[in-house]
Amino acid sequence: MLMKRTSLLLSTFAVAATVVAIAWAPTFGGPSKKSSPSAGLREGDILFQDIGGGQSDAIAVATQCKWTHVGVAFQDDGQWMVYEAVGPVKKTPLTEWVAQGEGHYVVKRWKESAEKLDAATTARLKAAATPYMGRSYDWQFLWSDEKIYCSELVWKMYEEGLGVRLCEPKALKDWHLNSGLVQRTMKERYGSAPPMDEPMVAPATLFECPLLATVAER
Numbered sequence: 462m463l464m465k466r467t468s469l470l471l472s473t474f475a476v477a478a479t480v481v482a483i484a485w486a487p488t489f490g491g492p493s494k495k496s497s498p499s500a501g502l503r504e505g506d507i508l509f510q511d512i513g514g515g516q517s518d519a520i521a522v523a524t525q526c527k528w529t530h531v532g533v534a535f536q537d538d539g540q541w542m543v544y545e546a547v548g549p550v551k552k553t554p555l556t557e558w559v560a561q562g563e564g565h566y567v568v569k570r571w572k573e574s575a576e577k578l579d580a581a582t583t584a585r586l587k588a589a590a591t592p593y594m595g596r597s598y599d600w601q602f603l604w605s606d607e608k609i610y611c612s613e614l615v616w617k618m619y620e621e622g623l624g625v626r627l628c629e630p631k632a633l634k635d636w637h638l639n640s641g642l643v644q645r646t647m648k649e650r651y652g653s654a655p656p657m658d659e660p661m662v663a664p665a666t667l668f669e670c671p672l673l674a675t676v677a678e679r
Contacts (some may be wrong), residue, residue, distance in 0.1 A: 498559045499541045501677060504583045506534045507569045507615060508543060509668055510562030519646040523636045526665030528567065531611050532558065533618060535587050546555045546614040558679075567672040571625070589622030590614065601650050604630070604660050616662045628670045630660035657677060 509613040511517060511529040532545030534555065541555035559566060565636035571578065619625045634657040638647065645654050667673070
């Protein structure tokens, strides 16, 4: 009888220990399944991230938004790429793009994409980037096409490819420019004569666009 009771107690303890171990496994670094960056992604989706650094910090302060870089996702020959303006305008493999923001990013989608972004219109949107490929990054955020910055590229792709104005540009003077960091950055870029009336589109402007819906944050 004593042996049976002891065996029963041991069995009960083993079951309880197993339940506790399973419950606490994630806390102790147990294996977890992370979705692929491309899971649920659609062509034309707009991806936002913060890539850090002095310019990104200044942009975050001036726009009051932590998202300081943006690109558009497409498939090229079966591989997901992000069309972006960073250095030259280029196509970056999605996994590399995600890594440059330390894995944290938000995916937004044009709200009318399900009805209006078919194969033909997607091709037009993608083709709208072609004239800009290889162009230098615009460190002064000017609205000309000679050089291009990230949010300008996204805005112009949608406007020129689909006729969709995702948002309205804001003049430089309408941003939050009073901090020392922003003032120093402006001094470096413009000297003593910043173009206060220059129209600009920031990642924050696109992020707040009512025509876009957030579909994922990773």
